[in-house]
Amino acid sequence: MSVADINSYRAENSPVPAVLRATKILEVMARHNGPMSSSDIARETMLAKSSVSNLLATLQTAGMARQVSRGWVLGFRVLELGQSVLSSTDLISEFRRKVGMLDILREETALIGVLDGLEVLYLARHNGNQPVRLAIDIGQRLPAVVTSLGKAMLASLPEDEMLDRLSTIREMPRLTNHSYRTMSELRGDLDDIRVRGYSIDDQQNTSGITCFGVAITGLNQPTAVSSTMISHRATPQLRDRLILDLRSLARQLSRVAA
Numbered sequence: 001m002s003v004a005d006i007n008s009y010r011a012e013n014s015p016v017p018a019v020l021r022a023t024k025i026l027e028v029m030a031r032h033n034g035p036m037s038s039s040d041i042a043r044e045t046m047l048a049k050s051s052v053s054n055l056l057a058t059l060q061t062a063g064m065a066r067q068v069s070r071g072w073v074l075g076f077r078v079l080e081l082g083q084s085v086l087s088s089t090d091l092i093s094e095f096r097r098k099v100g101m102l103d104i105l106r107e108e109t110a111l112i113g114v115l116d117g118l119e120v121l122y123l124a125r126h127n128g129n130q131p132v133r134l135a136i137d138i139g140q141r142l143p144a145v146v147t148s149l150g151k152a153m154l155a156s157l158p159e160d161e162m163l164d165r166l167s168t169i170r171e172m173p174r175l176t177n178h179s180y181r182t183m184s185e186l187r188g189d190l191d192d193i194r195v196r197g198y199s200i201d202d203q204q205n206t207s208g209i210t211c212f213g214v215a216i217t218g219l220n221q222p223t224a225v226s227s228t229m230i231s232h233r234a235t236p237q238l239r240d241r242l243i244l245d246l247r248s249l250a251r252q253l254s255r256v257a258a
Contacts, residue, residue: 013054014185018055018058021047021055022055022064024045025045025047025059025065026064026074028041028045028053028085029041029074030074030078030139032044034071035068035070035071035072035073036071037070037071037117038052038056038071038072041056046184047138052179056072059075062075062077063075063076063077064078065160066237066250076094080247083153088244091112091123091219091223091253092112092124094241094252094253095112095123095126095225095249095253096124096126098252099249102245103197103245104238104241104242104245105126105128105242106126106128107128107130107247108130108228108229109126109128109130109227110125110126110128110225110226110249111124111125111126111149111226111227112149112169112224112225112226112253113147113150113152113223113226114221115150115153115154115221115222115223116141116159116166116209117165118143118145118165118166118169118188119142119143119150120140120141120142120143120144120147120149121141121165122136122137122139122140122141122142122149123138123142124246126173130230132210136228138182143175144182145169145172145173145180145186145199145203146175146204146205147201147204147211148199148211148212148213148224148228149199149211149225149226150213150224151187151189151199151201151213151255152213152215152224152226153213153222153223154166154190154222155190155191155193155194155199155215155217156217156224157222159227162190165188166186167185169183175206176204176206176207177207178203179201180204196213197247198212198213198214198246198247199212199214200212200213201213201228203231208231209229209230209231210229210233210234211227211228212226212227212229212239212242212246213225213226213246214226214250216250216253216254217254219254224250225246225249225250225253226246227246
């Protein structure tokens, strides 16, 4: 019996096999940047190709998947559902409302995200009024160790949980020449973040872009807010004023779950 057949057998004998297999397909498609063939999906999900083909047809009928010239992509219904989740979440609506009330932060690009394993999942963005800003798509994921949001959240974790997560890193992600090369560099930065209370992404994620992040306490899932800008604008004076606003925003959002 092949691995695909074994996975199909396990899915068939689970309480809701079709739902689990369909969810697995959607997750694989979401991680892939562009169309995927049914064969590629079957290989990555380790499901039988016949099962994948049948589920794709069902997902297409439901608007969750659509077939294009080069394969399969997520359907627009997925986006609709995702936006519904965000609009119904108190934390996101409060983030959008309260950013607009902060004198400095409302002029800048502000972000909120959660920590999923060792990735940052971006939940919402406030665009501000700057002519140039970093374009982060809602729902996008990035390695936590090269983002201000991710480092703020990692540093906010209990020591043993932080070490457990870091222990899964086999190779440091190198997005720019400023990204950390070693775990000791990262650990030193996380120690500094715990002392000063905010994180800095100094071009570690994108060359020419600097970000500051502050973790939100009291939530069930590690969450943080950040501000991002062109590096030459990140003067000590602007940094200090932004950190005050980010800390204020984080305190206010921590009360949402109270």
